[in-house]
Amino acid sequence: MARRKKVYEGKAKILYEGPEPGTLVQYFKDDATAFNAEKKDVIEGKGVLNNRLSEFFMNGLNAVGVPTHFIKRLNMREQLIRSVEIIPLEVVVRNVAAGSLSKRLGIEEGQPLPRPIIEFYFKDDKLGDPMVSEEHIIAFGWANQQDIDDMVALALRVNDFLSGCMLAVGIRLVDFKIEIGRIWENDFHRLIVADEISPDSCRLWDIETGKKLDKDVFRQDLGSLSDAYTEVARRLGVLPHNSGPVTRPHLVN
Template identity: 85%
Template sequence: MARRKKVYEGKAKILYEGPEPGTLVQYFKDDATAFNAQKRAIIEGKGVLNNRLSEFFMKGLAQIGVPTHFIRRINMREQLIRSVEIIPLEVVVRNYAAGSMSTRLGLEEGTLLPRPIVEFCLKDDALGDPLVSEEHIVAFGWANQQDLDDMVALALRVNDFLSGCFLAVGIKLVDFKIEIGRIWDGDYQRLVVADEISPDSCRLWDMETGQKLDKDVFRRDLGNLTDAYTEVARRLGVLPQNVTPAQKPKLIN
């Protein structure tokens, strides 16, 4: 693809101008960050895996009628997406207590929650992406009440889909976060799932062993992050199995 103008660069992805109006090219980097970018590393192959996994989940959501920004994958690191107006909130769905919820509420990690719980965090790295209430969101105009109701419904549909995908391959979906954006058609708006869905944005535990298969491997120095993500992709069938390594060409006399 010809070199395009950079629109935005985040911790894990770069957005470039797309080939048509209303589109962007999303490039997945190998950068890994944790604790609001206080911990950083380059993990070879992470971007390729996240690109393929996000494509897998976005296509699956489209098949069940959940709208997303995804159009198509371009190559191993890039995908073509719709340009959306991102709502400045992270939408977190929790099925089990872990991470900050365990810390805040004194719950043992792995505790099954009475029902899936949807939380909202303000997207602001400088503030550490603080937890905010629906009252804050409406009062400060980040979204209106109808948006919030639609976002919760959308997040729970994503949760049902992802939980089923992972359960089928022996993985427990502990929690995940998504971003939601607005697409405008005149005065009419539609909310769509945006950003990415990958082990970067999910907590994934092996159902038998409890082995972590997500970014906590990097956060907590639990092993090789690429191996963990590769295992997720292998189980989901995203990566071909029994691939014969490419051989060097032979000279024929």
Template identity: 85%
Template structure:
């Protein structure tokens, strides 16, 4: 097998040149990080689960007409995606108060918000991904006003899809973050959902018990991250119903 050219390595994924122009191979690592990578660990099987779950969510978005970069899953840890120019923003959609929103505004965790709230953070690890306003985004040229309108529309469509999907399996979608990329079809630019959608990028709570099924398990030392992610995959039908641990996941094609 020919050695592939690495394009970029982040905290949770490695990007390689794809087999065709305009494509990228996205490899999911087992690394877990929190607090801007101040806390680190290797969680066996995490990359496999996030690969499969992101495929599941992106495929569902495609089916309802939400554009995204996913093309196909290649193997247990890799997927082929469309190359895109990533807008340097984390787009956060909040349905319930949690995390930094609760700390900033003093709202108790778990309190329902009057409507979904969309926030933007500037993607810069050295700065700690600071919260920014739409005025900053437009003034510094990260995105135009039309881009922002389209980003908000995409984010709310993802929220509707993900909220309904999770509700159907007894999980509350507290909040999530996505990244948006630009692609060009001839001279026409359009935006699409990129990066990943997985328990790494969502807050997921069991509706009945409030049990956390996301990366807060790792952040707050609440138990096994593998077990939490496996439970999400099991409820969504990504794993067989009799799987209880994901050291060596058995995935459904």
């Protein structure tokens, strides 16, 4: 796809015009950022791993009837996706107290929550992605009440699916964030899961040891981020069990 048009570049991905109307090509970069990009690095192979892991999760969600923007993986770093109108919110689902929830409410990290808690954050890096209420969302026109109800339903279904996937390989799904987009059919729209699902967007802890297998490894300088993501991919069967960390794009289709 020489000379293709760049549509958008974020911290971890680039979007290009797709080969057909209504499609985009999503490219996964090796860049790692934390604390609203105050901490940055390039982790060789990270984009390859996230591409494969996001493909695994999106295909799984599609298979169980949860609609996503994913169409197919194109190569080691790119996938073909449907173009959607992104709702400017991060939808966070929490199963265990960690991160900002622990800091805000003084709850000890690692404490299981009585039920999954869903939070909404307004996507604006300059503002630090502030948490917002349903009242804010409706008042400022980001989504209506039906959209909010649909986002909650989608998020809980994603939580059920991801929790089961992770539990089966000895990993606790602590929390995760997703983005949701609208696709239009004449004058009507429906909501689908967009962006990516990977260790960049989840908190994942080993059930037995509590070892962190997500971007907190980078945030907290706990070791090799590539090793952590590779372990997740191996456990899920995305990589062979005898594979080492991904340093160059040599995965087998």
